[in-house]
Amino acid sequence: MITLSQAQLIRGSKVLLDEATLTIYPGHKIGLVGANGTGKSSLLALIMGKLSLDKGDIQVPREWRIASVAQETPALDVSALEYVLDGDKEYRELETALRAAEESNDGHAIAELHGKLDAIGGYSIRARAGALLAGLGFSEDKQSSSVKSFSGGWRMRLNLAQALLCRSELLLLDEPTNHLDLDTTFWLEDWIKAYPGTLVLISHDRDFIDAIVDEIVHVENQKLNFYKGNYSTFERTRAERMAQQQVAFDRQQRERAHMQSFVDRFRYKASKAKQAQSRLKALEKMTELLPAKADSQFYMEFREPASLPNPLIAMENVSVGYADKPILGKVHLNLVPGARIGLLGRNGAGKSTLIKLLASELKPMTGRYEPNPGLNIGYFAQHQLEYLHMDDSPLMHLQRLAPTHREQELRDFLGGFGFVGDMALSPVAPFSGGEKARLVLALLVWQRPNLLLLDEPTNHLDLEMRHALTLALQSFEGAMVIVSHDRHLLRLTCNDYYLVDGGEVRTFDGDLDDYHQWLLEAAKAAAARSSDDGSGASVDKKQQKRLQAELRQKLSPLKKQQEKLEKQQQKLATRLAELEERLADTSLYDAANKAELTQILAERTSLGAEQDDSEMAWLELQEQIDAIELEANA
16 A cells, blocks of 8 residues: 655645645545645655655555656657557567567577566557557557657547556556547546556546546645545535534634633733633644635636627538538537537547637538627637737736726736736746636636637636636526536536537437447447458458548648648757757846847747647648548448
8 A cells, every 4th residue: 555654745945745644555546636736746756756755754565566647758750559569668578588589599588488478468468559549549540650640639648548558556647638538538437447456546527536536635735635435525525524614713713712802801910810821821722723715716707798699600501621621511500699519529520620610710611601790709729828928917918808997807807717916917928728728718708708619628727717617607698619528517517419420410319428328339330340251241342442542542632731740840849949948048148148038039939839830730630630531431
């Protein structure tokens, strides 16, 4: 088991843990929760041996193999499958040793190594790696693609696959669903449920935590507080404790006030001096109880839209796609005030394409598409974080939208999104992904939209901000269309679900559990088709080759464009690294070098924007490729 006793952990000038104690038993699944910055990720690093305690003791069984997700993925030429296999170092070592033994014709060593490979499941490892990659959304073609051909989010999936492939007694996962869609989140949840070892999980997806863990460790006030049960049980138990704590605090304050009043009245009166002194000592010894307080610093509420025209958007027989390739066709959809639609569908089916159509980032190819003149769209997507002005503060961003409003009014509004004090006046550049997402949401809310388009709005948001967003969406008066892997958010804010599949958009008659079942049945049907032995409707070999050739012909120009963008990104990354190295030179900040510093900063900003545009273009091409492959495999 893992034990921490009287643990103190300091990072910089901040004390994360102080006199903290914790025991994690073998085979238990732990959810690690707490506000951002309280030290959850640092605790995982401590368990892995990457950090050391400043005081106290930590014990992790030496024989335990620990698996965790790497945070960086080098741009390698090796295939996705081989990269995942590299995660099992013991297998790779045995594989190398076996090749050497075969070259030297050492029969004894060959037999021994085959026995070791069999013992660790080496003969099935490629099948297991392939199954993991398939579960994480990698088609067979993608499994043979080079690591460097994938975007950052897909590379994180490769790192996750590496961690899941490793044989381990302890699995440490820090926000594993951040780069996943809903389908893959379902798959990962089922995989982790079957994991036999000990799990420590950090996640802001409450449904994901609820389904997996049986114990919660809450990091708060530099302590590790243990709760039995899943996250929902933890919330109820903690709320009860906080209520009891508030009652105890109020009672203590009354007792303190009563004793202090006695002391103030009689401490200098001879006949009462002894009693006053006794009460003074009791006051000094009284344990300070922290008042219970609302856990979340966030509060958001959508402002009433200036108008609510009906319908907001009318669509009939609309098709949409990229260049001359339609991704969706025959779309019939009327968006009216009060509509709350959650989009479901497999990766690459076209959910984001539909959102971009509604946001006017894509134009309809055919059909009737009529937005109301009074339409006011609030669009949230991850790439919009890059449009923030990195040198400006949250207040400056809001002042551009509201130049006539008082500064205090704007600061009060930003405070509801966690931008309080100096943070409201600080440059955005060093903000975390979650903080930037909060700012984009704040700017969106201020503009009083009557149609909300939300594409994975909870990525990087912590549980408290997700809760605030959920409450705000429940009272939003306009229409909403949302794509999210956060089932809790979907369940509490959506009235209707639409399924994007096979190039069509249709209503889905069921809830998220029904959708999970639909995914499982679709996967079984696909497996049955792929394992067809030819006794039924088998595909003619020549026909199959012709279809594959046509598919390669369709994909070739898109992949060539991607390769061009990748070369551009590599050049940009090299130049940006050179600029960062120059900026690290302290002499650059001397007054004599002011002109050079200004030029370097301007070039870095320009290149950063160019890099962002290039990556967005790459992702749009990848979405087209995914859609074409999905259509071909349907």
